[in-house]
Amino acid sequence: MxxxxxxxxxxxxxxxxxxxxxxxxxxVADRPLALxxxxxEILDRPLLLEGDAGVGKTAVAQALADGLxxxxxxxxxxxxxxxxxxxxxxxxxxxxxxxxxQESAGRPTDRLEQDIFxxxxxxxxxxxxxxxxxxxxxLLIDEIDRADEEFEAFLLEVLSDYQITIPxxxxxxxxxxxxxxxxxxxxxxLSDALRRRCLYFFLDYPSPQREREIIEARLPGVGRRxxxxxxxxxxxxxxxxxxxxxxIAETLDWAAALAGMGIDDxxxxxxxxxxxxxxLIKTQEDRHRLGAETVDRLLEAARAGAEV
Numbered sequence: 001m002x003x004x005x006x007x008x009x010x011x012x013x014x015x016x017x018x019x020x021x022x023x024x025x026x027x028v029a030d031r032p033l034a035l036x037x038x039x040x041e042i043l044d045r046p047l048l049l050e051g052d053a054g055v056g057k058t059a060v061a062q063a064l065a066d067g068l069x070x071x072x073x074x075x076x077x078x079x080x081x082x083x084x085x086x087x088x089x090x091x092x093x094x095x096x097x098x099x100x101x102q103e104s105a106g107r108p109t110d111r112l113e114q115d116i117f118x119x120x121x122x123x124x125x126x127x128x129x130x131x132x133x134x135x136x137x138x139l140l141i142d143e144i145d146r147a148d149e150e151f152e153a154f155l156l157e158v159l160s161d162y163q164i165t166i167p168x169x170x171x172x173x174x175x176x177x178x179x180x181x182x183x184x185x186x187x188x189x190l191s192d193a194l195r196r197r198c199l200y201f202f203l204d205y206p207s208p209q210r211e212r213e214i215i216e217a218r219l220p221g222v223g224r225r226x227x228x229x230x231x232x233x234x235x236x237x238x239x240x241x242x243x244x245x246x247x248i249a250e251t252l253d254w255a256a257a258l259a260g261m262g263i264d265d266x267x268x269x270x271x272x273x274x275x276x277x278x279x280l281i282k283t284q285e286d287r288h289r290l291g292a293e294t295v296d297r298l299l300e301a302a303r304a305g306a307e308v
Contacts (some may be wrong), residue, residue: 011035011038011039011042014038014041015031015034015035015037015038016034018034018037018038018041018067019031019034021067021068022034022060022063022064022067023217024067025062025063025064025066025067026063026066026217026218027056027059027060027062027063028206028210028213028214028217029060029063030206030210032201033060033201033203036199036201037060037064039199040179040199041179043199044177045197045198045199046159046180046181046182046197046198046199047180047181047182047198047199047200047201048144048182048183048184048190048194048195048198048199048200048201049181049182049183049184049201049202049203050183050184050185050186050200050201050202050203051185051186051202051203051204052185052186052204052205052245052247053185053247054245054246054247054248054249054250055203055204055205055206055247055248056203056206056247056248057183057203058140058142058183059248060181060203061074061138061140061142061181061183062140064138064179064181065137065138068138068179070135070136070137070138070179071133071135071137071138072137072138072140073126073129073130073133073137073138073139073140073178074126074140074142075125075126075127075139075140075141075142076142076143077141077142077143077144077145077146077147077151078143078146078147079146079147079148080148081146081147081148081151082151083154084125085125086125086126086127086151087125087126087127087128087154087164088122088123088124088125088128088164088166089123089125090121090122090123090168094121098121119169122166122169126139127139127155127158127164128164128172130178131158131162131163131164131172131173131174131175131176131178132172132174132175133175133176133178134175134176135176136176136177136178136179137176137178137179138178138179138181139178139179139180139181140181140183141155141180141181141182141183142182142183143183143184143185143187144182144183144184144190144194145184145185145186145187145188145190146185146187149191152190152191152194153191153193155194156193156194156197159180159194159197159198160197161173162174162177162178182198205235205238205247205248206248208231208232208235211231211234211235211248211251212227212228212231214248214251214252215227215230215231215251215252215255218252219252219255219256219259221259222255222256222258222259223259223264225264225265226255226258226259226263226264226265226266227255228302229265229266229267229302229303230251230254230255230258230266230302231251232301232302232303232304233266233298233299233301233302234246234250234251234254234280235301236297236298236301236302237280237298240289240294241289242286242289243283243285243286244281244282244283244286246280246281246282250279250280250282251280253279253280254276254279254280256279257276257279258276261276263276266299266302267299267302267303270295270296270299273295273299274290274295277290
């Protein structure tokens with residue numbers, strides 16, 4: 001308990017260090033997120049980041065790996081994900097070749113069975129690879145809500161005990177404990193068992209000020225006026241009924257495209273602005289929603305936002 005109390009007293013300082021580390025890696029983080037990452041570090045627990053697609057959940061793990069100068073191992077989840085893809089599989093071709101070579105050399109059958117399930121024939125997939133590292137990596141389990149509930153249940157052993165059971169070899173324990181970040185877009189409810197094993201943080205779209213800071217950090221060549229106009233335009237656009245709400249990546253792409261076209265003022269280039277929506281709008285349905293009147297209204301919001 002004394003150790004925990006001592007660490008807790010330093011939580012605020014460590015949160016500031018993590019905030020600065022992420023900033024140097026190109027990720028502008030709010031203090032609550034930095035505190036969540038600090039507590040993850042103290043408790044050695046996985047962190048579940050939940051939020052809409054495009055708010056920067058995956059980028060947190062990438063920035064952590066850059067900031068800590070450690071390896072990022074990513075498992076992209078999808079429906080039908082199985083252990084062969086996520087955990088391990090045997091190199092069957094290599095095993096078969098070995099069997100044929102040893103049979104031709106007259107090796108006993110019982111020795112063949114032992115040899116072909118040696119670790120050298122094991123193909124490590126992301127989960128097994130993560131717990132096999134001599135130094136702790138960042139393990140990103142991306143979009144866990146896309147995986148089946150059966151895979152989610154399997155994942156509990158890894159997150160609880162940091163070990164994986166391989167029938168032919170037994171339990172493989174972690175050489176080092178990876179720092180685990182799970183992301184979810186909320187496509188389905190995750191189990192209580194998984195949530196209990198994780199710290200939880202909801203990552204929302206950034207505030208206008210924070211999004212402006214993100215543009216200035218990632219795209220220093222974009223002028224302050226244009227950055228303010230872009231943020232005000234996008235923030236207002238997110239309030240509309242869209243099929244695909246633009247995320248931070250779309251904001252950055254749009255700002256970079258505008259600057260690349262020599263546009264430094266949306267209002268002065270209002271006739272050219274719709275041509276750049278290929279960076280911002282991702283469905284035909286949403287593009288039809290942006291008629292001339294709607295675009296004018298969004299540009300007026302951009303004018304007001306740039307003046308703040």
